[in-house]
Amino acid sequence: MGDESxxxxxxxxxxxxxxPGYGFNLHAERGRxxxxxxxxxxxxPAQAAGMKEGDRIVEVEGVNIGNENHAQVVTRIKAAGESVTMLLVDSExxxxxxxxxxxxxxxxSEVLRLETPPRPGTEEEKGAHIIYSLTTDFMLYYAI
Incomplete structure (x- = not known):
């Protein structure tokens, strides 16, 4: 593959x-x-792991989510617990x-593997914090 980007x-x-949580919103639009x-x-943690606004989620925990709806993807992310692995692609x-x-x-082979580094000076705690932020008729957002 020629273009490293x-x-x-x-x-x-x-x-x-x-x-609190991973630090990102999951977004879906009707018709897209x-x-x-x-x-x-x-x-x-999401920013530190290389997640970017506008990325499309391809996989969650090794499972292709292309045919899953918004609620199914939220459930899959929540089920991961303290750590979730997602395959992402930017629009380009x-x-x-x-x-x-x-x-x-x-x-x-060309997949770039990134991970949230440990936060210096803190202890890791157990427990998930999922915050539901906004639901509209045309878009769904979940802060995760």
Whole structure:
């Protein structure tokens, strides 16, 4: 693969004991296929793991979520607990692989693997914090 910027990212987001949740919103729009990352909180585990606003989620915990609805993806992320691994593509990478008719998966050699680093000076705690933020008729957002 010639362009190093066109790499899917396998992000493992690990919760920090001093931060509520993972620090991102899950976003879906009526009429637009897929589940996307909405806002990524500054100084959050999600940001530290390389997650970016607008990324499309391809897999959660190794399972392709292309045919799952918003609620199913939220449930899958919640079930992961203190750490969740998601395969993400930005729009340019997504368009590239679609134009080449290549199905993106976490076992591809070009996947960039990223992980939330430990937060210095804190202890890891058990327990999930899922915050439901906004539901509208056209868009669904979940802060996770």
């Amino acid at each position: 066109l790499r899917p990212r396998l992000c493992t987001i690990k919760k920090w004991s001093d931060f 296929a897929g589940q996307y990352i909405g806002k990524v909180d500054d100084d959050s 990478t997504d368009n590239h692989f679609k134009s080449e008719k290549i199905v993106v998966s976490s076992d591809m």
